[in-house]
Amino acid sequence: MRKLSLGIVGLPNVGKSTLFNIITGQHILAANYPFATIDPNVGVVAVPDETLEKLSKTSESKKTIPAVVEFNDIAGLVKGASTGEGLGNQFLAHIRECSAIVEVVRCFHDETVTHIESRVDPEEDIDIIQLELELKDLESKEQENLLAKKPKLFLLNGKPEDVSDTLKAKIEAMGARYVVSDLSTSEAVPELIARAYDLLGLMSFYTTGEDESRAWTIRKGDKAPQAAGEIHTDFEQKFIRAEVINAHMLLEYGSWQKAKQAGKIRLEGKDYVMQEDDVIVVRHG
Secondary structure, eight states: OOOEEEEEEOSTTSSHHHHHHHHHOOOOOOOSSTTSOOSOEEEEEEOOOHHHHHHHHHHTOSEEEOOEEEEEEOOOOOTTGGGTOTTGGGGHHHHHTSSEEEEEEEOOOOTTSOOTTSSOOHHHHHHHHHHHHHHHHTTOOOGGGOSTTSOEEEEEESOGGGSOHHHHHHHHHTTOEEEEEOTTTOOOHHHHHHHHHHHHTEEEEEEESSSEEEEEEEETTOBHHHHHHHHOHHHHHTEEEEEEEEHHHHHHHSSHHHHHHTTOOEEEOTTOBOOTTEEEEEEEO
């Protein structure tokens, strides 16, 4: 099963642990001083999916299994992290295993919350983190697993008026995505996950029945046998064909049987490119 994992990085006191608490509902220490997080905290959360809930209700499924995202909260990085400064250096290796990086950047102004550089400058903060990742990469012989080249999604912690046009332009020039969210008052999870899926070129398809309704994660452009392989590794090699219908059309007809009677279930072969919200039944040898 494909695992989507995101590594949360940033300078100390920018809102990383607050974001992690919101995402997972866990309550790790989110204190107003550097290095409150000294272990790589890992949380697995369900992808919000209204379509899956409707499919499960329609099929009267005993179980509903959503797609999941794994979040890794890494201790705050500081200048010199690549050479051992601070505690973040110990956990940079954990980021290598992640699908993408979520970088939390402080945009809010609050004199009661200490900034490790004694100022609020989001653009410079981004430069510090980027440099530390690049310096850490110099130690690596694995050119395909470079930290600085990983897909990035920026969480800009502040109100919309705190985020300058130059900051947005800087991020866009990096080929990255961003989400603006005031972590003191709002929840960023659904948009964050949606942007991560978009950034990584991922999408969902479904299986549904009395036993369970389930969402599966694949890459856009994957063909039916690859999707079948997510369900069970043997299915990709033994794939014969798939019965396919769009989830919303299935919901409209109310059941698989009624949709089939109406001629809405398609038979697709090995060259079929999966579409967002497909519901499938795999036929295999």
